[in-house]
Amino acid sequence: MKTTTIFKxxxxxxxxxxxxxCTACIPPTDDLSDTLVIGVLADIQSWNPYxxxxxxxxxxxxxxxxxxxxxxxxxxxxxxTFAPALATSWDLGGDGLGLTFQLRQDLIWNDGQxxxxxxxxxxxxxxxxxxxxxxxxxxxxxxxxxxxxxDFTVVFRFSQVYAYRLMDANExxxxxxxxxxxxxxxDWHSTDWLPHVVGAGPFVxxxxxxxxxxxxxxxxxxxxxxxxxxxxxxxxxxxxxxxxMTQLLAGEFDFVxxxxxxxxxxVEADPDLQVVDIPHRGYTHICWNTTRPxxxxxxxxxxxxxxxxxxxxxxxxxxxxxxPSAGPILSTMWAFDNTLEPLPYDPREASRLLSSAGxxxxxxxxxxxxxxxxxxLELLTNAENHMxxxxxxxxxxxxxxxxxxxxxxxxxxxxxxxxxxxxDFDGSVNRWVEPTQIDLExxxxxxxxxxxxxxYGRYSxxxxxxxxxxxxxxxxxxxxKELYGQIQHLIVADQPYTFLVEGRKLRAISxxxxxxxxxxxxxxxxxxxxxxx
Amino acid sequence: MGTAVTLLRRLxxxxxxxxxxxxxxxxxxxxxxxxxxxxxxNPRLTPAARTHLKALYGLDQGARSQYFHWLGALAQGDLGRxxxxxxxxxxxxxxxxxxxxxxxxxxxxxxxxxxxxxxLISARRPGGWIDRILTILSLGVYGLPSFWLAGLAILLFSxxxxxxxxxxxxxxxxxxxxxxxxxxxxxxxxxxxxxxxxIVGAASTARYLRASLLDVRRSHHILxxxxxxxxxxxxxxxxTLRPALGPLVTLxxxxxxxxxxxxxxxxTIFSWPGMGRIMWQAAVAxxxxxxxxxxxxxxxxVILGSLVADLLYxxxxxxxxxx
Numbered sequence: 001m002k003t004t005t006i007f008k009x010x011x012x013x014x015x016x017x018x019x020x021x022c023t024a025c026i027p028p029t030d031d032l033s034d035t036l037v038i039g040v041l042a043d044i045q046s047w048n049p050y051x052x053x054x055x056x057x058x059x060x061x062x063x064x065x066x067x068x069x070x071x072x073x074x075x076x077x078x079x080x081t082f083a084p085a086l087a088t089s090w091d092l093g094g095d096g097l098g099l100t101f102q103l104r105q106d107l108i109w110n111d112g113q114x115x116x117x118x119x120x121x122x123x124x125x126x127x128x129x130x131x132x133x134x135x136x137x138x139x140x141x142x143x144x145x146x147x148x149x150x151d152f153t154v155v156f157r158f159s160q161v162y163a164y165r166l167m168d169a170n171e172x173x174x175x176x177x178x179x180x181x182x183x184x185x186x187d188w189h190s191t192d193w194l195p196h197v198v199g200a201g202p203f204v205x206x207x208x209x210x211x212x213x214x215x216x217x218x219x220x221x222x223x224x225x226x227x228x229x230x231x232x233x234x235x236x237x238x239x240x241x242x243x244x245m246t247q248l249l250a251g252e253f254d255f256v257x258x259x260x261x262x263x264x265x266x267v268e269a270d271p272d273l274q275v276v277d278i279p280h281r282g283y284t285h286i287c288w289n290t291t292r293p294x295x296x297x298x299x300x301x302x303x304x305x306x307x308x309x310x311x312x313x314x315x316x317x318x319x320x321x322x323x324p325s326a327g328p329i330l331s332t333m334w335a336f337d338n339t340l341e342p343l344p345y346d347p348r349e350a351s352r353l354l355s356s357a358g359x360x361x362x363x364x365x366x367x368x369x370x371x372x373x374x375x376x377l378e379l380l381t382n383a384e385n386h387m388x389x390x391x392x393x394x395x396x397x398x399x400x401x402x403x404x405x406x407x408x409x410x411x412x413x414x415x416x417x418x419x420x421x422x423x424d425f426d427g428s429v430n431r432w433v434e435p436t437q438i439d440l441e442x443x444x445x446x447x448x449x450x451x452x453x454x455x456y457g458r459y460s461x462x463x464x465x466x467x468x469x470x471x472x473x474x475x476x477x478x479x480x481k482e483l484y485g486q487i488q489h490l491i492v493a494d495q496p497y498t499f500l501v502e503g504r505k506l507r508a509i510s511x512x513x514x515x516x517x518x519x520x521x522x523x524x525x526x527x528x529x530x531x532x533x
Numbered sequence: 534m535g536t537a538v539t540l541l542r543r544l545x546x547x548x549x550x551x552x553x554x555x556x557x558x559x560x561x562x563x564x565x566x567x568x569x570x571x572x573x574x575n576p577r578l579t580p581a582a583r584t585h586l587k588a589l590y591g592l593d594q595g596a597r598s599q600y601f602h603w604l605g606a607l608a609q610g611d612l613g614r615x616x617x618x619x620x621x622x623x624x625x626x627x628x629x630x631x632x633x634x635x636x637x638x639x640x641x642x643x644x645x646x647x648x649x650x651x652x653l654i655s656a657r658r659p660g661g662w663i664d665r666i667l668t669i670l671s672l673g674v675y676g677l678p679s680f681w682l683a684g685l686a687i688l689l690f691s692x693x694x695x696x697x698x699x700x701x702x703x704x705x706x707x708x709x710x711x712x713x714x715x716x717x718x719x720x721x722x723x724x725x726x727x728x729x730x731x732i733v734g735a736a737s738t739a740r741y742l743r744a745s746l747l748d749v750r751r752s753h754h755i756l757x758x759x760x761x762x763x764x765x766x767x768x769x770x771x772x773t774l775r776p777a778l779g780p781l782v783t784l785x786x787x788x789x790x791x792x793x794x795x796x797x798x799x800x801t802i803f804s805w806p807g808m809g810r811i812m813w814q815a816a817v818a819x820x821x822x823x824x825x826x827x828x829x830x831x832x833x834x835v836i837l838g839s840l841v842a843d844l845l846y847x848x849x850x851x852x853x854x855x856x
């Protein structure tokens with residue numbers, strides 16, 4: 001009787017355990033020597049470049065669709081130049097209002113149709129269509145029309161002469177009009193795009209399982225360069241950074257684009273992986289709310305900046321993968337003024353500046369006061385970013401050491417953003433990622449009433465405003481550099497931000513991958529030339 | 534007859550309850566600061582471009598107008614379009630539902646089988662050493678966070694022993710394999726996440742069922758059965774187990790929502806493309822149409838689940854059948 005129960009129990013358990021081990025012991029059978037595997041955090045949003053909004057989608061689609069020209073990562077020496085791609089040459093006519101592109105005549109879509117001027121004209125129509133609603137349509141604001149002269153010549157007509165005409169004309173990937181032109185723009189948002197994809201880039205889509213894998217294969221009819229050496233590239237979607245790292249270190253990926261500094265240290269210790277370490281186009285800062293009475297005085301803001309030990313932040317939070325930041329233009333940009341030095345760490349000078357601004361500890365409680373008001377500040381940042389939280393803690397500790405009652409505070413991203421917009425903060429730790437063309441207006445120009453800008457601290461300096469307006473009309477690079485230098489010196493003198501650090505972009509690449517060129521334009525800059533020997 | 538009327542009455546209440554849940558969810562989602570346009574991580578998105586996107590997705594409209602717009606579309610069977618996934622919400626859910634049903638269904642089966650087994654073993658000699666060990670183990674497992682268990686399982690079975698894959702539903706390159714190999718591959722990928730969910734569930738199932746078995750064993754009809762000389766195993770299987778299944782059946786019925794709602798933690802850790810993960814991504818990205826769509830599916834499942842639980846309970850225990 002009891003034996004029956006035990007027998008049944010035992011039998012069921014055995015079946016279960018047996019099933020587990022049986023299936024478990026079958027080893028993976030596929031040979032992946034021709035497949036490059038990349039780990040990413042999120043899926044592609046759309047196979048249509050004008051409906052996708054994330055950077056990853058754009059980077060991936062740039063491997064499939066051609067563009068007129070390719071922006072070169074040479075912004076260190078001068079404004080970025082462009083290399084020919086679909087266009088072999090371009091010419092700004094005498095009045096500077098007509099930009100004519102000569103197209104290559106030998107390019108074909110992977111269904112065999114030629115790439116022509118019709119595709120360029122159609123692309124512009126899609127870019128500016130209200131039904132499509134492309135977020136980047138603002139780059140086409142000064143283009144009145146795009147006209148086909150012949151099958152391989154197009155002209156962009158501008159409404160005004162300005163510095164970034166080529167950049168704006170080139171913005172966006174060229175679409176296959178012979179297929180996509182049959183789908184009305186009003187239906188674009190309800191179309192499943194994968195079956196309609198034809199490309200002229202080095203890769204074409206092979207498969208896509210949402211939230212799992214994206215598979216691209218080499219495009220045999222690619223003619224802009226040598227066909228891709230790797231047959232298949234698989235993007236494996238892992239939505240969790242910790243799992244992504246675990247699998248990277250377990251040898252499942254050949255490439256991962258986003259490493260935190262502490263992860264880079266672990267990758268460095270792995271003999272099968274290498275860390276790619278390139279300057280990041282971003283700077284982390286504390287934005288001070290200049291409308292707060294305590295923070296209105298530039299001497300106070302300078303003192304706060306001098307009280308914060310950047311080197312500690314670099315050594316601990318960034319594990320050395322960062323450098324002190326000096327001003328509003330990245331030190332890697334051509335327009336950066338080399339004479340600018342990062343604010344030194346000098347708590348004694350900070351205290352002196354605060355006392356000259358009228359702040360002193362009159363009641364002996366350890367906190368500075370002025371007119372009976374104590375110096376209390378809240379340092380705000382978003383909870384999703386642990387590095388910024390750590391920066392908040394370190395900065396608050398340094399500030400308390402000179403008698404400023406600073407409290408770190410973290411809120412969820414949406415709340416963070418709405419508090420920034422409403423000016424509901426004292427200081428906020430945040431990061432700007434900068435485009436390759438310099439645009440100081442959005443952050444540094446006085447914000448007009450009821451206009452949304454990124455000048456959250458309500459910084460306002462009429463001289464800076466005037467210079468920002470002036471430089472927009474200047475075409476001579478030396479003069480531009482001179483004016484940008486003046487702007488940088490004015491802003492650094494005012495210290496509306498405490499410029500903290502410029503970080504590094506850290507990627508992991510397998511030692512079995514050869515021939516990869518890494519820069520900050522896209523992680524897949526020359527993916528077609530990568531090799532798996 | 535009585536059962537049918539109760540059933541109809543409860544089904545009639547369903548749309549009303551779902552509408553109530555939807556309205557409350559909409560209010561909560563709307564109250565959260567930030568919009569989809571603010572969450573996009575792309576340095577090229579200027580403030581003007583974000584404003585443009587808000588208008589494109591109707592996010593510049595007032596909350597009330599957005600709500601009635603959504604409700605109007607819902608009345609025509611349209612769940613709207615996802616901001617994040619660039620697809621109709623119905624398609625997003627249709628893609629995410631099968632993996633979740635597969636994972637949660639397997640986990641539920643493990644949960645019940647393992648739970649019943651453990652309870653039977655425990656209840657054979659309550660207070661014995663086997664029972665004590667199982668009690669400690671099941672309470673321990675039940676108390677552990679599933680992300681920790683999952684991490685431990687990955688560390689042991691994937692990284693150290695290399696037996697099982699650590700994530701996804703298929704291996705890289707599985708699309709080039711034969712159907713049989715692909716099926717086996719799927720099973721291998723299913724084992725870890727389903728076991729984590731199943732074992733945690735089994736721990737609680739076993740506790741409930743053990744208590745319930747012991748309760749029944751103390752009742753008079755078992756004593757009477759023993760007196761009639763019925764074999765111990767027959768008493769256990771026929772006279773004890775069925776009445777003791779009542780609370781278990783309720784538990785199973787109530788886990789129907791998990792079957793379609795998925796588990797955010799396990800699906801995210803194991804890169805399983807199910808409902809829990811979709812819902813979480815949508816919530817973080819303020820993708821209101823998807824959050825609403827998932828909530829609707831979840832609400833219907835909760836209501837149907839409790840209905841099923843009641844029906845099953847009535848089957849297991851004649852005393853609660855409506856007269």
